Amino acid sequence: MQIGNLDIILIAVTTASACALPGVFLVLRRMTLMSDAISHAILPGIVLAFFLTHSLSSPLLILAAGATGVLTVVFVELLQKTKLVKEDAAIGLTFPALFSIGVILISRYASNIHLDIDAVLLGELAYAPLNRLEVFIADLNPLFLYVILHIQVLLQGYFSFSFDLGPLSLYVMGGLLILNLVFILIFYKELKLATFDASLAATLGLSPVLIHYGLMTLVSMTTVGAFDAVGSILVVALIVGPPATAYLMTDSLTRMLILSVIIGCVNAVIGYWLAYLSNVSIAGAIASMTFIVFVLVFLIVPNRGLIAIARRHIRQKWEFAQTMLVIHLFNHEGLPEAEAESEVAHLHEHLQWEPTFASRVVKYALNNRYVSQKSAQLFLTDRGRTIAQQALVQ
DSSP: OHHHHHHHHHHHHHHHHHHHHHHHHHHHHHHHHHHHHHHHHHHHHHHHHHHHHOOOOOHHHHHHHHOOOOOOHHHHHHHHHTTSHHHHHHHHHHHHHHHHHHHHHOOOOOOTTSHHHHHHTTOOGGGGGGGGEEEEEEGGOOOHHHHHHHHHHHHTTTOSSSSEEEEEHHHHHHHHHHHHHHHHHHHHHHHHHHOOHHHHOOOOOOOOHHHHHHHHHHHHHHHHHHHHHHHHHHHHHHHHHHHHHHHHOOOOOHHHHHHHHHHHHHHHHHHHHHHHTTOOOOOHHHHHHHHHHHHHHHHHHHSHHHHHHHHHHHHHHHHHHHHHHHHHHHHHSSSTTHHTBBBBGHHHHHTOOHHHHHHHHHHHHHHHHHHEEEETEEEEEEEHHHHHHHHHHH
């Protein structure tokens, strides 16, 4: 595997892992739209920080974007607390306003700089490895520089003054991944309690508001950290997609966190190779793979998948019809009209069913040994009689 390919995969996997961890709590809190709002609303913070530093690699960009993300949350909650608009409307009002301010600032004052609208919206993982983290050893000390110069002469120029430590995005997202992981490990109980029962958390002396803003700060910092490498569209996909997929697979918060990270990494790797083989956008391929995996899990996951639900509904339909049949036979058992009421040929008339449906219900009940058939008559078995009695009692 080429070094460039490996760098891209490592950046994608690290970004997916960093985004999945806070994304779990956004999904559980039903605040997934907030990730989209933050990913767009932090733009003016990035632009203002760039105007101050004139550098796209300055840590101030992450801090400013994080502050803007928290400001977005504050505006949304202030609008929501008025009771005049709901949360979705508050989000829809807040982030377009902030995002448009950022777009205006870029188009007016930074139109000739790399900080353009296309990069903000789309991102490009293929270019992320080009921004390297280099350490220039000559900058450490003047005396050391003097020694290095003489060593270079002795080595006839075959000496490098710098060390290439790898893509800068990998270190940024790796640091954010560690920060998210440490925050969740330290405040796991508080996050869990505030997520599922904020009132109980407040009663126990915790501060759900403080935990909430701490989580939103992490979401903001993670979003801007991934901004330059993958763009806001893929950030939203990585924050929402893997946790939503894991949510369908488990009821355990711990397992959901682990599954979200695994699913995000798998989506990133498969999406990259699909993009590489098909010569398409890497960010688009990963986002598409995130959606495909979600749809597959949504369809086939046991107990909760759409196929499992459909099969359960069909089974319930036949079980209900079977119960109606045994109750019908039980109510007429031992009565003069029992023989007429239990004739297979006329059963659909008594129960007001279609003939084909009635035949299938009889076959279903025979297979389950709820009834037995002698000639053209149906008779309850002990098992069927018990089911009828239990149904009538309920």
